[in-house]
Amino acid sequence: MLGRLxxxxxxxxxxxxxxxxxxxxxxxxxxxxxxxxxxxxDTRLTERRAARGRSFLVGPDDPLEQIEEVLRAFPPPAGxxxxxxxxxxxxxxxxxxxxxxxxxxxxxxxxxxxxFRCAACGHIYWxxxxxxxxxxxxxxxxxxxxxxxx
Numbered sequence: 001m002l003g004r005l006x007x008x009x010x011x012x013x014x015x016x017x018x019x020x021x022x023x024x025x026x027x028x029x030x031x032x033x034x035x036x037x038x039x040x041x042d043t044r045l046t047e048r049r050a051a052r053g054r055s056f057l058v059g060p061d062d063p064l065e066q067i068e069e070v071l072r073a074f075p076p077p078a079g080x081x082x083x084x085x086x087x088x089x090x091x092x093x094x095x096x097x098x099x100x101x102x103x104x105x106x107x108x109x110x111x112x113x114x115x116f117r118c119a120a121c122g123h124i125y126w127x128x129x130x131x132x133x134x135x136x137x138x139x140x141x142x143x144x145x146x147x148x149x150x
Contacts (some may be wrong), residue, residue, distance in 0.1 A: 001020070001040075001041050001042075002018070002039060002040070002041065002058060002066070002115075003018060003020060004063040004066075005039065005058065005063050005067060005070070006018035007086075007120045008063060008064075008066075008067045008085075009067065009070065010081050010082070010083040010084065010085045010088055011083070011085055011101040011131070011134065012067065012071070012077075012082075012138055013076060013077040013082060013083060014016075014048070014074075014076070014077060014083070015077075015083070015088065015090075016088055017030060017034075017036070017088065018088075022044050023121070024042070024044075024048065027040075027045070028045075028048065028050045028051050028054070031051070031054050031055075031068075031080075032054065036054075037054060037055065037056055038051055038054055038055040038056065039056050039058050039070065039140065040055060040056070040057060040058065041057065041058050045059060056070070056073060056074075058070065064137055065112065067137075067138070067141070068137075068141050071138070071141050071142065072141075076138075076142060077102035081112055082122060084121060084123060084125075085125075086118070086121055086123050087112070087118060087120050087121040087123070088120075089118040089119055089120030089121055090119075090120075091118070091119040092116040092117070092118055092119070092125065093116060093117050093118075093119055094114065094115075094116060095115040095116055095117040095124060097109075097113065097114070097115060100117075100124055101113035103115075103124045104124055108126060111125040112127070112128075114126065114127070116136060
């Protein structure tokens with residue numbers, strides 16, 4: 001139920017596990033073992049004793065509103081280094097442009113100069129318009145209320 005939020009959190013640099021079919025007990029076990037917070041829209045999960053103090057109920061339906069809510073509750077990681085939106089891999093390496101040619105749509109190859117590859121799963125990324133909009137929104141959220149960054 002929070003799949004898009006998980007992708008955006010990874011892009012923002014948060015170490016994010018997302019398994020939509022995982023049972024509540026397993027989610028809680030992973031959170032405790034990894035000293036993680038549980039982000040959920042499931043009020044019953046947040047009411048479980050083992051999840052108390054370790055869970056955060058996400059209110060909005062809209063993913064951008066969700067990321068805003070989460071950023072306000074949990075400061076973003078230093079540097080806002082992107083993780084792989086697909087696998088949560090930590091390292092997105094600059095990909096040689098010519099090596100990316102056969103791995104991306106032709107119009108993307110012709111219109112973009114830089115490509116990045118996840119070191120963990122091999123997925124290829126580029127900065128498209130959706131990413132640029134998200135980055136702008138993310139920076140606005142981070143800088144909101146900061147008198148040095150109006």
